[in-house]
Amino acid sequence: MKKSKTIIILVTIAVLFAVSMYWLYSKNIEDPVVYETEKPAMGSIVKKTVATGSIVPKEEVLIKPNISGIIDEIFVEAGEIVKAGDLIAKVKVVPNVSSLNSAKNNINSVRTQVETARLAFENQKSIYNRQKELFEKGVISANEFDNAQLAYNQAQQRLKQEEVSLRAASQNYDIVRTGTTSGMGASANTEIRATVSGMVLDVPVKTGNQVIEANNFNDGTTIATLADVDKMIFEGKVDESEVGKIKEGLPLEITVGALPDKTFDAELDYIAPKGVDENGAIQFEIKGTMKNLDTTSTFIRAGLSANASIILARADDVLTIKEALVQYDPKTQKPFVEVMVGDQKFERREIELGVSDGIDVEIKSGVSKDDNIKVWNQLKPATGPTGRG
Template sequence: MKKTGTIIILLAIVVLFTGAMYWLWSKNSEDPIVYTTESPTTETIVKKTVATGSITPKEEVLIKPNISGIIEEIYVEAGDIIKSGDLIAKVKVVPNVNSLNSAKNSINGAKTSVETARLALESQRNIYQRQKGLFEKGVISANEFDQAQLSFDQAQQRYNQEKVGLQGAQQTFEIVKTGTTRGMGASANTEIRATVSGMVLDVPVKTGNQVIESNNFNDGTTIATIADVDKMIFEGKVDESEVGKISENLPLEITVGAIENKKFDAVLDYIAPKGVSENGAIQFEIKGTLAKKDTTFIRAGLSANASIILEKAESVLAIKEALVQYDSKTKKPFVEIAIGEQEFERRDVELGVSDGLNVEVKSGISKEDKIKVWNQLKAPPSFGGQG
């Protein structure tokens, strides 16, 4: 029994000794941690937010007819440059039966009134002639003659007015029937003319299409869309989380997907006071006017992105955001500066503008300092007889 106990104790000692040796060997075989360093650089840091949208004309005018009918001829096409007053299209009127009958009745009524006024004028003329003869013979007084002359003049005036009314009724009938009348010239309702100068962006109708006039109850059919393409704006939307960071008159950098390697300067001049819900998020409309100095032709409707520049620091001392640490208690930023081989000391720093990757350092370090990188690296394995 004694011998068996001794053997067990010896085996236990051997196992414990072997385990201890293995643990020491494993501990010594671990590679030491090596920290690399980086130096500050001189950068231009821009803090910005991005809005998506499109390029549209600042002022877009819709040309609509003043009379309903059918497009008889179109004189322009999209892309044409036109001036105010240029002929765009011609409309053939399809008269409304009720309006036509009403116009005819107005003519008949005006003719009756003219005939009645003519008969009254003839009667007053005869009375005037008789009174004139009697006055010349001294039979009647001057007052009686003056009254006869006044009545004759009034009858003449009423007759002339009724003739003008008949002429107006006839012109109204012609306009209802054909859309124009003699003497209207360029103001004829059937001739659709440009109200502004610019480029024709769209002609959504074709010859033979029926169009509706613009009135108080209907917007009317758009015959052409005209805009000044030298005055373009960016229209986009920003999320509610970003709208509080922006303000009017901030600079914009516009990039258009269809125009590569080109940026356009603009100024933010409108932020919607009310947001709109889209896909569960509140979006606010913004507008920015593009600078006139750029001569590149931008087609209306092209999709674009606008970088809204919130802050900008040019040629400043900067480091990567990943190098900055924050004190757990004070929450103040600091970095660790190399003072020897894998030896570092803490330096508090004052930070400025950040773009999410790089951050401006206002004070605390110099360009010659070596800053500790917190990504730990294993020491390279050693060869050549070392165990």
Template sequence: MKRTTTVIILLVIVAAFASALIYLWQKNQEDPITYATQMASNQTIVVKTMATGSIVPKEEVLIKSNISGVIEEIFIEAGEYVKQGDLIAQIRVIPNVSNLTSAKNNIASNRNALQTAEINFKTQKSIYDRQKELFDNGVISTNDFDQVNNTYLQAKQRVEQSRIDVTQSRQNYDIIKTGTTSGLGSVAQTQVRATVSGMVLDVPVRAGNQVIEANNFNEGTSIASLADVRQMIFEGKVDESEVGKIKEGLPLEITVGAIENLKFDAVLDYIAPKGVAENGAIQFEIKGSLKKIDSTFIRAGLSANASIILEKAENVLAIEEALVQYDRETKKPYVEIEIGDQEYERKDVELGISDGIFVEIKNGITKDDKIKVWNQIQGISKYAQ
């Protein structure tokens, strides 16, 4: 029994010794662990945030009729350029029976007033002639003649005013019936003309459509929309988490989905002071004016993305941000510089701006230093593969 126990113990010792020899032999066969290195380079680092939106005209003007009626003819199409004063549409007036009757009654009333004024004027003129003769002969005083003269002049003025009222009532009747009258010339209300020069963006009506005049109680029917397409702006929205980082005057880079391989420069002009809730998040409207787009035609309403450049550093010494380590106690950034074969030395660095991939190095290392890639090794053992 004792001999068997002894044999077992000896076998265990031999097996342990053999295992240790095999382990040491395998360790000797492994390649030594070597860390990869990288060098700093000159980079242009841009820190930016994104906003989505569209390209719209800076000023879009809606052309409306100043009289109600039916469109008889339209002289423009979307995409055409028009100048201020060009004819856009012709309106055929459909008179309102009540207004027409009222205008007729107004003419009759003014004519009666004119006849009464003329009769009174004739009477006052006769009195004036007699009194003037008496005044010239010295029969009546100057004070009495002045009263007669004043009454005569007032009667004459009433006749002139009554004639003006009759003329105006006739013109009003013609305008209600036909939309125009003699003397209006180029400002005839039946002709709708362009109020500004620009491109016709949209003509939402057709011949035969009824239109309502623009007045204090109704904005009226839009006949066309015009805009200067050489002055376009980006109109978009940014999230509340980003709005604190931006300010007016920052440069923008605009990319339009429908126009490939082109970027347009712009300047941030406007940030809404009040946000709007959309899909559970607060969005703030922004606007930016595009610059130098004369050579490229951008259609209004195209979707676009704006890169708002918050910071930019050109041709600065930079390394990949993954190379930077941080001291556990002081939280200061540092890198490890190769000083010999797989020998490294810590170097504290001063960081600048970062775009998430590259970070600017202001101080601490040079362009010739080899930086340890602390999370990447070379020469992995074939047994560990």
């Protein structure tokens, strides 16, 4: 029994020894690690962050009526170019009964005043004529004649004033009843005209729609929206984690979703001082004015979605390497690379870094474009079923 146990133990030891020897042999015959190298290259590096938004006109003008009523006729369609003063639409007035009665009563009152002034004038005219005959015969003094002439002139002036008031009351009645009156021409309240030159972006009303005038208590009904499509801006939002990196004046590169093959230049000119909570994230509004926009060759429609690449830093025609080649000293955290000085022999060189876009990084000093830099973190090739690549 003891002899059997001894044999088993010896066999186990022999097997373990054989496995160990085979493992050591396998390790010895493995290929040595051969590090690849890469050379620096001349290029440009752009550090940027991206904001999403849309392209909108810099200024939109809402055309509203000066009188309430019903749209009688519309003269423009969305997409047309208009000039300041062009007719947009006509409004047919539906008079307010109370205002109409008030204006009519005012006319009657002023007419009564006119008749009273006319009677007073005719009376003073008769007195003046009699006094004039008596003065010419020497019956009355010059002072008495002057008083009669003064009273006559005053009565004449009063009659003229009342007649002017009657015309004004009649015009006011016509305006209340029809929205216009004789002599108003292009100033008629029923004629809605463009206040600026530009493109008609939208006509939200139709013939027969009721509209409300713009006043201190109501914004009024928008009849048309006008804008200068040659002056467009990018309007978007950036996350709070990015807003600290940007500032006014930075260049933007705008890409429009509907025009993927074109890039437009812009300049960041507004960053909202207050953020807005959207789905748990704080967003800050930004605006950038688009530059050198040629709408004759490329028409950008208002409201198109777009992305803006905000250029944080840029380095052109500089020495660059992949950022993955850079190593950092565990104690000083200073960057360095390993440069080949012989067959699979490398030496450490400290470097000074510049602009980085997360993939490539600018090298300001430490290496030249002829150096071979060690790929220290290269991936091992996949092994097959036999264990060898």
